[in-house]
Amino acid sequence: MSEEKVKGFRGFLDSVIEFLYGMAGHDMTRFALKTRGSMEHLFILITMGDMLGVPILPPYYSLRILPYVVPQIATWKRRMLRERDLTDALA
Amino acid sequence: MSLAEVFEKHPERRYIEFGGKGGLGKTTLSAATAYWLAKKGYKVLVFSVDPQASLSDIFQRDIFGKGAVEIIPGLFAQEIDADKRIKEYQDEIRQKILDMYGLSKVPDEVERYIQAAAAEPAMEESAIFDQVVDIVVKGDYDYYIYDLVPLGHALYYLSMATVYDQWIDKITKLRQEMEEYSKVVAIMQRKKELEEDKILRELQEIRYRINTSSSILTDREKTAFFFVIIPEEMAILDTEKAAKLFAKYKVPISGYVVNRVLPAELEHQNIPEYLRYRLEMQKKHLATIKEKFGHQVLAYVPEFERDITGLDMIHRVAEVLFGKIE
Numbered sequence: 116m117s118e119e120k121v122k123g124f125r126g127f128l129d130s131v132i133e134f135l136y137g138m139a140g141h142d143m144t145r146f147a148l149k150t151r152g153s154m155e156h157l158f159i160l161i162t163m164g165d166m167l168g169v170p171i172l173p174p175y176y177s178l179r180i181l182p183y184v185v186p187q188i189a190t191w192k193r194r195m196l197r198e199r200d201l202t203d204a205l206a
Numbered sequence: 207m208s209l210a211e212v213f214e215k216h217p218e219r220r221y222i223e224f225g226g227k228g229g230l231g232k233t234t235l236s237a238a239t240a241y242w243l244a245k246k247g248y249k250v251l252v253f254s255v256d257p258q259a260s261l262s263d264i265f266q267r268d269i270f271g272k273g274a275v276e277i278i279p280g281l282f283a284q285e286i287d288a289d290k291r292i293k294e295y296q297d298e299i300r301q302k303i304l305d306m307y308g309l310s311k312v313p314d315e316v317e318r319y320i321q322a323a324a325a326e327p328a329m330e331e332s333a334i335f336d337q338v339v340d341i342v343v344k345g346d347y348d349y350y351i352y353d354l355v356p357l358g359h360a361l362y363y364l365s366m367a368t369v370y371d372q373w374i375d376k377i378t379k380l381r382q383e384m385e386e387y388s389k390v391v392a393i394m395q396r397k398k399e400l401e402e403d404k405i406l407r408e409l410q411e412i413r414y415r416i417n418t419s420s421s422i423l424t425d426r427e428k429t430a431f432f433f434v435i436i437p438e439e440m441a442i443l444d445t446e447k448a449a450k451l452f453a454k455y456k457v458p459i460s461g462y463v464v465n466r467v468l469p470a471e472l473e474h475q476n477i478p479e480y481l482r483y484r485l486e487m488q489k490k491h492l493a494t495i496k497e498k499f500g501h502q503v504l505a506y507v508p509e510f511e512r513d514i515t516g517l518d519m520i521h522r523v524a525e526v527l528f529g530k531i532e
Binding site: 140143144147148150151154155157158161162163165166171172173174175176177178179180181182183184185186188189192 | 295296299302303306307313315316319320322323324326328329332333336366370373374377380381383384387388390391394395404405408409411412415416
């Protein structure tokens with residue numbers, strides 16, 4: 116085998132490794148994000164639960180948390196009130 | 207042991223509370239104690255955490271919702287207007303949302319929640335206790351005299367504080383776990399900076415506030431808690447029960463004050479049957495009180511011939527409680 120070919124093969128191997136890592140990494144990232152998303156919803160449920168009629172944290176103090184979760188409220192309510200999550204099947 | 211001695215022996219007890227059933231004269235004793243301390247040259251704040259506050263009546267000044275009002279040199283009184291406080295608080299939250307997201311109007315759903323939350327029954331108490339934190343943490347005064355809400359509320363609040371504390375503990379742990387996942391993502395995506403979790407900070411602040419307001423009630427070092435009783439059967443029974451409950455929540459009881467005692471010299475005067483029976487009845491109950499709380503009774507306050515309102519009457523009550531005022 117010539118020097119050139121070895122180099123080429125090395126390069127190819129590196130790319131494959133890089134690619135595999137990327138795949139695995141992407142998957143891990145996706146998993147971590149998904150888990151964090153679920154936790155986020157759980158968190159809003161236990162702080163803002165009275166929106167769904169589940170009073171948990173005293174309302175006086177849950178108001179303090181409210182500004183931070185405004186963007187998530189719409190998606191969270193959808194998710195909580197939905198029977199099953201479509202993306203459950205993809206995880 | 208007299209009431210004045212308790213104060214002299216424990217100068218570190220700066221939070222003074224009179225507790226007991228509604229209508230036994232807690233406000234009267236709070237006002238008289240504040241008066242005495244102010245006359246001794248201390249800077250005193252007497253404040254009411256009762257939505258049905260009556261400090262305005264006893265001082266004959268309208269102080270409701272006006273912040274700390276100076277009554278005589280060194281004596282300040284404050285009645286917290288819970289409704290006003292809740293409105294201000296709601297506006298703060300709305301403003302924060304508008305600023306954070308650059309909105310011109312709070313989203314309907316969020317607005318509905320803000321309105322609904324304010325209608326919750328516990329909202330008033332939370333708002334008042336929360337404001338107490340601000341008042342006390344500032345530390346502008348030598349003495350803080352709490353005109354306590356009726357027992358039930360105070361106990362409810364104390365028990366809630368314990369529950370909330372554990373609850374916030376759990377939520378905080380969840381939040382910290384979430385942060386772990388965010389870190390993984392940040393590393394994977396090669397981000398340098400992780401956004402600081404503002405919610406976690408907010409949770410810690412909430413816990414600090416709840417604990418501060420409940421620790422004022424239960425701090426052995428800094429709190430003197432006096433039970434007010436009257437020589438009547440129901441009051442004695444209720445007080446015994448309450449004392450047990452307070453012990454459970456670790457509220458340190460410094461002693462008892464017996465209010466509304468008919469003057470004993472009446473016995474030798476020409477009085478109607480009715481009053482004689484009342485005297486007999488009180489005698490019996492006073493014996494019971496001696497037997498049950500004997501060594502812890504710090505003062506007996508007579509039934510006065512008229513309402514305790516205005517500074518002259520407060521002065522008289524203070525002299526009964528603490529002795530001659532210069």
